[in-house]
Amino acid sequence: MLKNFNSTNIIILIFLIKIFGVCFSLFIFNKFSPLIDANNYINHFYAGTKDFRTRLIQEIVISLSFFNEIIIHFIFSSISIIGFLYATVKHNLKPIYLLFLLLPSSLVWTSIAGKEAVFYGFFTLLLFIWIDLVKNKYNFFDILLFFLSILVCSMLRPHYLVCIVWLYFSTMIIRKYYNYKNFVLIPSFFGLFLICFLIIYDDTTLFRALSSIEYYSRASRFIDYNILQFKYAIKFGVEKEIIDSFRDTLSKNWIYSIIGPRFDEIISRFEFIPFFIEGFFIFIFSFLTYLYAIKVKISKIMNFRLLFFYCLIPSLVLITLVHTPFGILNPGTGIRWRVNFETIFYLTPLLIFFNYKDFKIK
Numbered sequence: 083m084l085k086n087f088n089s090t091n092i093i094i095l096i097f098l099i100k101i102f103g104v105c106f107s108l109f110i111f112n113k114f115s116p117l118i119d120a121n122n123y124i125n126h127f128y129a130g131t132k133d134f135r136t137r138l139i140q141e142i143v144i145s146l147s148f149f150n151e152i153i154i155h156f157i158f159s160s161i162s163i164i165g166f167l168y169a170t171v172k173h174n175l176k177p178i179y180l181l182f183l184l185l186p187s188s189l190v191w192t193s194i195a196g197k198e199a200v201f202y203g204f205f206t207l208l209l210f211i212w213i214d215l216v217k218n219k220y221n222f223f224d225i226l227l228f229f230l231s232i233l234v235c236s237m238l239r240p241h242y243l244v245c246i247v248w249l250y251f252s253t254m255i256i257r258k259y260y261n262y263k264n265f266v267l268i269p270s271f272f273g274l275f276l277i278c279f280l281i282i283y284d285d286t287t288l289f290r291a292l293s294s295i296e297y298y299s300r301a302s303r304f305i306d307y308n309i310l311q312f313k314y315a316i317k318f319g320v321e322k323e324i325i326d327s328f329r330d331t332l333s334k335n336w337i338y339s340i341i342g343p344r345f346d347e348i349i350s351r352f353e354f355i356p357f358f359i360e361g362f363f364i365f366i367f368s369f370l371t372y373l374y375a376i377k378v379k380i381s382k383i384m385n386f387r388l389l390f391f392y393c394l395i396p397s398l399v400l401i402t403l404v405h406t407p408f409g410i411l412n413p414g415t416g417i418r419w420r421v422n423f424e425t426i427f428y429l430t431p432l433l434i435f436f437n438y439k440d441f442k443i444k
Contacts, residue, residue, distance in 0.1 A: 087177050092170045099183045100159045103193030108155065111190050114353070115414070120194040124151050135197060135238050143195055158199040162192035165206030165425075168227070172214075176436065182428055185364075186356050191421045201238045201422045204231040208246050209425060213433040215253055216389065241404050242423045244278055245397035249430070252393045263392065271396045278403050283332070285325050291407035292328060294415075301347075301414050307331045309411075332406050339409025340365045340402060340427075342417045357417055364420075364427045368394060371431035375438075382438045389434045397426060 087095075107117065122128055126147075128140040146154045166183070169175040183189065191198040208231045214220040235243050248271070255266050281287060297304050297311045304311065309331070310324055338344055341361035343354035368390075375386055401423055409416030 089170050089174050092175055092177065092180070093167065095177070095180060096163055096166055096170070096183070097160075099180065099189075100163060100193060101156070103183075103189045104152065104155050104159050107190045107193045108152065117194055120155070120196055123195045124154065138237060139195070139197055139200070155194045158195045159193040162199040162203040162206075164203040165208075165210050168207055169210040172210075179429070179432065182425070185424075186360050187417050188421050188424065191418050197238050198418065198421050201235055201242070202425070204234045205242070205246070205423055206425045206429065207231050208235070209249075209429050209433065212246075212249055212253065212430075213437060215250065216434075216437060218257075239422050241282070242401065244274070244404055245401035245423065245426055248274065248397045248400055249393055249426075252396065253389070256388060256392060267392055267396075275400065275403065278400060282404050282407060283329060285322075288325050288328055288407055289321075291411070292324070294408065295411040299412060299414075301351075301412050303411050303413075307335075307411075328407075332410065335410045336402065336406045337365070338413065339406040339416050340420060342420070343413045347413060354413065357413070361417065361420075364424055367428040368398065368431040371435050375435055378439075380435065380438050386434060386438045389437075390431070394426075394430050394434065397430070401426060 111117070123140055123143045126140065126144060128136045129144065131137050131140065143154060146157060149157070163183070166175060166179065169179070188202065192202045193199070207227060211220065211224050211228050211231070214224055232243070232246075235246070251270070252267055255270075256263050259266060292309070295304075296302065307328070309328055341358065341364075343351075343358045343361070345358075348354040348358045372390060375383070380386055405416075405420065405423070408419055
């Protein structure tokens with residue numbers, strides 16, 4: 083039956099999912115885990131903040147104040163689906179993609195007022211435009227949307243754009259300089275990796291990561307990782323030791339920046355179980371897609387592998403590298419910030435797969 087869905091049906095279904103997301107977030111999730119930032123935006127708590135990104139979202143909420151609170155959240159929720167709407171209008175998006183809108187974390191954090199909803203929308207739009215670049219079916223309007231999306235994402239979470247930069251750059255090199263791809267892409271990847279490593283794992287950035295997480299929150303891992311609260315580290319003059327300890331922790335626990343809760347955490351807090359399953363699913367989805375592509379013997383398997391190993395995998399490595407310092411100290415915060423870019427883990431492999439798949443899902 084799903085194969086008979088037209089664009090109008092898909093758009094209606096998308097909005098129904100988002101309406102459900104708003105209601106679920108405000109009336110159910112909010113009772114168990116208060117949506118503090120979203121409520122602060124609605125109450126104009128950040129009106130005087132000096133942080134540009136937070137102030138930007140606050141000004142948008144203030145400009146919408148004549149609407150009901152639920153309507154404001156729905157407007158942000160609608161921004162989060164611009165990529166899916168673009169793909170539906172232009173390509174009659176397959177219904178299978180809509181299942182990702184129901185993932186617990188993205189369902190909540192893209193359905194309320196906040197930076198995540200806006201970034202998620204434009205980041206996802208960049209992925210759908212990218213597959214048009216692969217197909218060489220982009221137009222002038224796509225180029226305008228590309229630059230608009232880059233601008234918005236740069237204002238909100240510029241460091242998360244590193245995977246998009248690689249995705250587009252590697253695709254252009256493969257298309258224009260195929261015979262020299264190894265000479266260009268291999269050193270380029272290691273060069274970009276080194277730049278990201280030096281910036282993200284610099285003492286200043288690590289200090290910012292440590293300062294961005296509430297030390298005494300219930301899910302905090304500071305004590306687990308033997309990391310002293312930074313104000314006491316400064317008091318006792320051991321800031322350098324704390325930073326070095328944190329840096330060592332990153333290399334051992336990076337996987338939890340994507341998966342979220344550890345196994346011992348879901349044993350002690352059963353409410354983490356769906357988020358652990360979700361995180362593990364997101365982490366392995368690209369690998370599963372590749373195995374399935376091999377199993378069904380898709381057409382142009384060499385082209386599939388080219389995009390998978392030269393474009394997608396390096397992008398995933400880079401975004402994980404950048405996110406890790408901000409994602410391992412608290413599973414809740416790590417998951418929330420992962421929502422910004424997580425579509426590259428499951429939408430991109432699926433876009434590559436269907437680009438070379440010679441039959442339709444029934």
